[in-house]
Amino acid sequence: MSRIIRVAGAQMGPTQKADTRRHTLDRLIALLETAASGGAKLVVFPELAFTTFFPRWFIADTQELDTYFERAMPNPNVQTLFDRARELGVGFNIGYAELTPEGKRFNSAVLVAPDGTTIGKYRKVHLPGSVEPRAGVRFQQLEKRYFEYGDTGFPTFRGPDSLGRAVLGMMICNDRRWPEGWRVLALRGVELVCIGYNSAAYDPNGGDSEDAGVRTFHSQLVAQANAYMNATWAVTVAKAGNEDGSGLIGGSCIVDPNGRVVAETKSLADEVIIADCDLDACRQGKEKMFNFAAHRRPHWYGPITGQVGATAPE
């Protein structure tokens, strides 16, 4: 069994509100086939990959909101992607809006093995945005309204032989900016983190704000440093470009356990990047510099779990 697995990031260009599911599935399958023809065994797709990033809209009508959610995974509306992946013997990670039988809504991702079995699921913990719509602006960020906080924590999963028995972890979008999530995954042995995202390229309402260059820099910076500090591979994959009048950064990349970008997208469109990820390259970090058992001092980390907000000295 090889511990070197070929991994792809399948960046998507924008998905407009008016796009049909059939059209989106065709794009996802084309990306999957490109990755498979390049020899990839695992393909990472973006967050909310089947739809536009709908939390930018205030949707008062529950029936309309429901059209963005999947009631099971897989389901007939996504089945062709799952079927094609199994045919090609390629695993994948994909983000979607989840509506559970109990009526709970999550921003979720599923990790599927090359043989079609489900390896794991994850529900986004770090929801950005607000519950109430902001008055007087065209574009919202209503993840806190449409989703509950994820209830899975940050689990890791042992992949199958076909994925080198990699210890796999998942995060979604804003999670990648929070070192706590990475650290919990690393404390559970993670060797490869799959991350999809939709990140604004600028303030769509025209406020004073960072430009796309700084935002793309931030996106890669957190992947690089957290990969290094946790001695893991990371694959971060965007939905990019002008989506329903709002810009999304690209900058999808594959990062090695030294924090170096080994592959990155050049466009804001559908684009596949591929890299051979040697899982044993995590060992140097995990056994030396970041040997947690030898060097961590949790006695002094209490505020991380003991308080939520910041408190400055008088």
Place this chain on the structure above:
Amino acid sequence: MSRIIRVAGAQMGPTQKADTRRHTLDRLIALLETAASGGAKLVVFPELAFTTFFPRWFIADTQELDTYFERAMPNPNVQTLFDRARELGVGFNIGYAELTPEGKRFNSAVLVAPDGTTIGKYRKVHLPGSVEPRAGVRFQQLEKRYFEYGDTGFPTFRGPDSLGRAVLGMMICNDRRWPEGWRVLALRGVELVCIGYNSAAYDPNGGDSEDAGVRTFHSQLVAQANAYMNATWAVTVAKAGNEDGSGLIGGSCIVDPNGRVVAETKSLADEVIIADCDLDACRQGKEKMFNFAAHRRPHWYGPITGQVGATAPE
């Protein structure tokens, strides 16, 4: 009172075992004067700034070991630096080996205000290296032998008006690679983190290892990403160059709350870098993207304080 404070990083070239304290103090004072003439109000010096990085040697004789330690701070052997700083009205952060009246040894740093009063002290939490010397090699890393783990945790301190009432934090060398320390400082409101380091440029014993380029990249990467994720300024300052036959990286830099390097050294010698740090530039991150009270989910961070080492799934 201005919230923009001019800060200097005073990188040192190597300090050889044979160098006299007088010679080293003269260098420190020259760096201080250069920083002051550039208008700096706060100067950050390296870790163990008064001596060579002695943990690279196995020193069996306690009397010899004691010569590297300070029994008080300040003391007659460092007083001229403290006096000159007060004359110039410049605050500073400096690392030293501390021997307490109770006989405890720490890798410490002290933060001194422009008027000469002590703002705070810190004792290094993340000691790298080993307790027992490695057999058959010339160079050791014996911090775990010569020092106790720091017992201060990661406190923050409110600086005086002359430093814009900045919320100040301190870390030492290897601490900067551990996101936990940064996060605890940020949970205590930190706006500027002072860090000194001595970091190997290569394996001095000739083992298979990363080169100085990768190691300098790592040093800057962790400062940049942790400054961004914690919405703080960071000043990281090396002792650099060939010290007693062992190479140390340079790469000292001042990083803004967006994770951008705004000043960095070009040499491996005594060199001062200066930047104007607008403390209010921390506010955007602290109030929006990294508004901890709004977005952190400590319920899922349990393993960070609940376990020391990593445990992978079967």
